[in-house]
Amino acid sequence: MIPKECEEQFQIELKRYRATQSDKSWNLMWMMVSDCCSNIAKSKLKGIICPDFEGKVTDATIKCMQKIMEGDNPLKLSSFCYWPVVGVIYDRKLQKEERTISYEAWQEYTYAEENK
DSSP states (O other): OOHHHHHHHHHHHHHHHHHHOOHHHHHHHHHHHHHHHHHHHHHHTTTOOOTTHHHHHHHHHHHHHHHHHTTOOOSSHHHHHHHHHHHHHTOHHHHHHHHOOOHHHHHHHHHHHHTO
16 A cells, blocks of 8 residues: 555544444554554664564554554554654664673674684
């Protein structure tokens, strides 16, 4: 789907979900939010290797869907998903964990360097 069609379909499913609490609408919204978060993350990380990309997209999707469950009504899906994606990608605590390597990984690296 192109973004405009996706946005229109999301708004339809959001209204249907608010009216009926339909699982089908929830699942369709989840897929559209996940696609949107993935596209935003790809544009923010262009040319950068990101460990656990899918995990970060899932975390951002969960944050967005939690807001919807709490009653937020996104007017525009891409704007609604932008800050949760940025928050997940640039989380300082997570960045520190990703930069820190384990002792075993360091041993493997030094062993590989010695045997070149």
